[in-house]
Amino acid sequence: MELLFMDPVFKEAIWGGTKLRDVFDYEIPSDTTGECWAISGHANGMSHVAGGRFDGKTLGELWKEEPEIFGNYPGSQVPLLIKIIDAKNDLSIQVHPDDAYAGEHENGSLGKTECWYVLNCEPGTEIVIGHNAKDKAEVEKMIRNHEWSDFIRKVPVHKGDFFQINPGCVHAIKGGTLILETQQSSDITYRVYDYDRLQNGKPRQLHVEQSIDVIEAPFKTADIDTFTEEIPGAVHTHFVTCNFYSVDKYDIDGVFTLDAKKYYTNVSVIAGEGTVNGIPVKKGTHFIIPANFNGCRFEGKLSVICSNPEA
Incomplete structure (x- = not known):
């Protein structure tokens, strides 16, 4: 048995920046690089082993061929995905489904429970965690009427903070934040609102109906045992x-x-x-x-x- 070192995969994003290069010395594809998929068995960004007897193998291949490495963990896919996220600008207001909803509506995908460790942030930075609607009916009303300032719940954020983001929790990383994210291995994100931004001259896709389906109301802070x-x-x-x-x-x-x-x-x-x-x-x-x-x-x-x- 040997340690498995990973080659990361990088993802460009409308909100990305250069901190993955500036802070971690990674070779990034552009000055709008938002994510480092550091340990990933997901088909949308698969890590490769760097060095050793499994050099060049993907994490997904090892999962199938060498299950004892992973303790014969149950399931057909690598369960966790580790990312570093550089938010130069605000991410969309979003929400994730749980396993049951994603399995039914997203071709059998896992849902996405995730958590954030704040590696660094600029002074005065906030993030979005939760919403202010009292029930599901008010969630739908506030979203359909674009009552964003009343709907969105913002909290201050500092280096070293930790947040657990359960499915159904409205959330957004805001500009000036560098985060290590541990999550289920899922690439399903429902955008509730994207500040009317344009990408290549067009608004990015929103997922209003799915968001209304899965947002939990009223908002409850996730339990953590730190x-x-x-x-x-x-x-x-x-x-x-x-x-x-x-x-x-x-x-x-x-x-x-x-x-x-x-x-x-x-x-x-x-x-x-x-x-x-x-x-x-x-x-x-x-x-x-x-x-x-x-x-x-x-x-x-x-x-x-x-x-x-x-x-």
Whole structure:
């Protein structure tokens, strides 16, 4: 068993910028690059293994051919997708469906539960989390009447903040924010409102009917079970455990060993540099620790975010 280092996939976007190059030294396709799909088994942006015995294989191929790497996790597709998102400008006001709705209406796709760790943001930045409608009828009225300033719920955002975004939650990353996102492996997004922006001279597609179908009302803040503790070699912050994933951050200073998990672990280095089992890693490195991999040893001064699928 060996660590699986990933080559990221980049996505351009009307709201994207250059921070994926400026902060992480990635070679990006343009100055409007919005997303780094860092660890992805999704057909719309598949990661390849970089180096080792599986060099050049896609994550999707490994999922089918080497299921023991992933702890024989149940299901026909890689369950999680890890992204870094550079929002130079505001993303659309959007909402995601759950598994049941996506499975019925989106050709069997997974739904999208996701969470955000704020890597950085400009002073005074806000994000959209939730809405102000009291019930489903008011949701529909406010959307159809374009009552956006009354409908949308904004909250201040700061570096180091964490947000859990469940299906049915209206949300939007706003300009000036850099985020690491852990999500179900789904590319289904319903746009509620896009500020009447034009792309190639035309408005981007909205999904008003689907949005009204899936938005939950009234809005409820998602439950998270965050705590921080000092452990040998690191400060450990647990952010959330939900039905689909658990997410943790380790601020490592010195030597730290990560215990083996039943299923595989996604790892993203978000700051600093060091080694893992003697292999150099730095900010922007992403890799997978196979299931039941014993003795994953970090050395150096670095921060990592790890996620594990839940079954």
